[in-house]
Amino acid sequence: MDFRNLDRCVHYRMLKNASIPKLQDVLTPESVKNSNIPIAAGLTFNYAARGVNNDIIDLLGKLAEEQELLPKYRALVSGEVMNTGEQRKVLHHLLRGQLAGDVIEKGKNLRNFYLEQQERIADFANQVHQGNILGSTGKPFETIVQIGIGGSDLGPRALYIGLANLLRPKIRAEFISNVDPDDPNSVLQRLDPEKTLFILVSKSGTTQETLTNENYALRWLETAGKRRNVNIRPAQHMVVVTGTPGPLADNPAYLDSFYIDDYIGGRYSVTSAVGGVVLSLAFGPGVFAELLDGAAETDRGALENQEIRGNAPLMDAMIGIWERNICNHPATAVLPYSQALLRFPAHLQQLDMESNGKQVNRSGQSINYMTGPIIFGEPGTNGQHSFYQMLHQGTTPVPLQFIGFSLPQMAGNVEFQGSNSQKKLNANLCAQVAAFALGKEDSNPNKNFPGDRPSSLIYGKQLTPRILGALLAHFENKVMFQGFAWNINSFDQEGVQLGKLLTNNILKGQAGPLLDEYMKLLGS
Template identity: 40%
Template sequence: MDITQLPSWQQLETLAQHMRRRHLRDLFAADPERGRRFSLELPEFLFDYSKNLVDDEVLVKLLQLARDADLGTWRRDMFAGAPINRTEGRPVLHAALRGGLPDSVELHGGAVQSQVESELGRLKEFVNLLHNGGVTGCTGKAITDVVNLGVGGSHLGPQMVIEALRAHRRGDIRVHFVSNVDGAQLADVLEQLDTETTMFVVSSKTFTTTETLTNARSALRWFGDMMSQEQILHSHFVAVTANPEKAREFGITPQRVFQFWDWVGGRYSLWSAIGLPIAIAIGFNGFRALLDGAAGMDRHFREAPLEENAPVLMALLSLWYCTFMGYPAHAVLPYEQALHMLPAYLQQADMESNGKSTTRAGEEATYATGPLIWGMLGINGQHAFYQYLHQSPEVVPADFIGSVTPGHDLPGHHEILLANMLAQSQALMNGVSVGQVASELAAKGLSEDEVAALAPYKVHRGNKPSNTILLRELNPGSLGALIALYEHKIFVQGVILQIYSFDQWGVELGKGLAAALQPQLESGDAHDQDTSTSQLIDFYQRVRSGTPVHGAAG
């Protein structure tokens, strides 16, 4: 089936042309109940999608497209453990990691949920021992610092969650992160630490990731001759991997190797043993609450009708803008300091999943498959790129995210913060007309000529759409629900746009090229490279060897 040939798709293309001539101000004026009708109140948050450039007809057609794309079957198959990641021949079962699957789902002869709970039990025991002083370094001193060595999903998810749950940290063990193979990051972290009281968590799905293993070897050398290498690996190193044999070959004791499975994508892995740093930072009970919050969103996604299903509606709105309206970017704007890493996390989750150009039929996609995701903390953004959002000719749909309950007890701050969030979404929606600007300037005493000269620069055309997600409180449960909301949104978009969301061949391409180039950087022999790469390697060699480098002629 070619999705673009469906009547619902073609009707949406026609509706998009019509909606480009509508204004959000008019949609609100025509429907006094719009805010209520275009909102969902869930246990953890209010999802207000009323400030979107859609009407009932558009929503009906978007929901029809989802049905025509057989979303219900794909959703059922994912939760049933079918191999929907067909390019890799794997199921997609990250929902199992938080208890979101029926007990009847089996893989390789064993119940998936039983495997997950068994590994969670091991994780819980280790974390509790660590906090109780039962895990020590070589010299018998209790561990005070844990350094996570990982990259991509083995790094970004856990760090984002720990930052988001800063108010829930236990505080007795500090958690640090190193992802960059640039040795400066590792050196900066090690500078703060004591070899006797530091433990490293080496997180790698394959346990072959060059960046992670390079950092792990450097961390091992940092211990010097304090003890034998075997003793250091036994007492100061833990592994989290889907390839336990490789971790054991590295020298990490089997009791300290925690497993997840090949049916867990890296960017969906924070719910697995990859979340060990989270469990250390906020305690295992906090980690369990995070999983439970995500499991609640899993149930909502599985059971709610499409028209009342938050991930489905978010996906349809994103698809509407990117694929039909021609708006190629989407901004994530948290008004919550603790969520400062969420935009970066969602960049990976969304763009690594749906940044594809080949359909499930193996053909070139003739439509946009996903937006460019970007953003930062809302208050900081207001003094940076919001000028672009408000007055650029481009339209960038946005998600505003905040919480009712502050994560601190400083009076007055939170009301100012939320007032800014609400004001920005309102300003993007309404804008300011030339008539309003002229009246304001005239009231300040400007002459007609002065008003005419200045007014065009102060006009904001508005009609910039947004969602608002207002959490009751930012805690482990609500954060789990929020992350799972976006995970399922991404899945729905991929299903409707007929792409495979759970592989990442573009990531693998760069890794392979880097492995081939590394020895050439060391040897300087780049005769088989293109002239640009060859020139760059030659420059690198000359600078490193101290050979004079001449400036360009001119």
């Protein structure tokens, strides 16, 4: 395979010379009909308002071929070392399906390892649901609390919220992430220690925030036991999800342990035990399996559809390259018209910005073109009453990714003033797509809308586990394809190291005069 920087690609230079079409000239009722690509499970990607015409799509398709995006994806799922910085395989796809030959390491078939963990999780969740596993004072668990940060928090939390309205949880989940002591305090004050099960999630087993909060949780359980004069055994209220081998692995003091390996990056780990334990306990292992199926179907489509017009993550990725490197847009907003996707933009913010916020190529050499954009977003229609003003009439255009569904998740979609709430929601969504794309001329410049703001729409019938899995995998694959196009390593995160180092220097009292001054401001 040929790994070359984007600016060495023939078709990139051709794109650089292409003229940028006006959205008004591209977007028509016909193009809306003809710009749909199935993702999986009924979820569909529509790019009619994304601002590219057929010639540009052809060039983007050829650029994707020139950069060998599909062969690189195939190499990745085949177990090649695509995480060059850390010299690791990248195997999150293998958590939900096998797209190429067996991936064997030290005689171990890794697909089997992942399946074995899924079975162990399912069995554990079933035992808890059936009341065979109880708290150490004999009471059933009524709340699970995930302790984790970054990928051990954002993805699992986004998916839990994404399904909690649709599927009344069997066990309610809470999340603790921040080392700010107010975070564990405010969550735990509402809970009954005897009925609480913690899920401690740290791949490395050394995450400062997570270990601090583990300690906090164990003390909370211990203190409650003393105060109530009952025998709470703290470690028996905690299961662990961690990398093996690792400092948290194989500790029989915990109630149980579930494993991942080095080939599952934190921000790609929600379909591993990192998300699997909490989602299986909350909704049942069957729901987690459906989510994996939706992701697997998306993964397969992204590998097997050679033509860009049939491959949604590939199309989304390449239009993103167009927006970032040709149109020079610095950001992308993610706008789900679904309250259940409240925290999905925060997950994508990590997924995308931590993967592709890089300035060296996969060989560690500096590059001289833009890589991953700023990602932000809030649910619609809320955002309309907040930052959309700037999106419509500000001086920095921001491409948009809308997400919408035909049906709400819950009953109670009542009629009012001639339409139900879901229809109002979707009328707002569609109106925004058109308003951003087409704008409106007005002789008063203050009421003038320049339009030409590109957007895509991902849509489906209802946000189910399968659809949510498809949505997740769509963005994972989009980010991966963009990383290949930019020739960067989307799977390491060296940018988080310096802060950790300096933090430890401060805590060891070796901060130096500058940091000492800052710590003084904060009263230390």
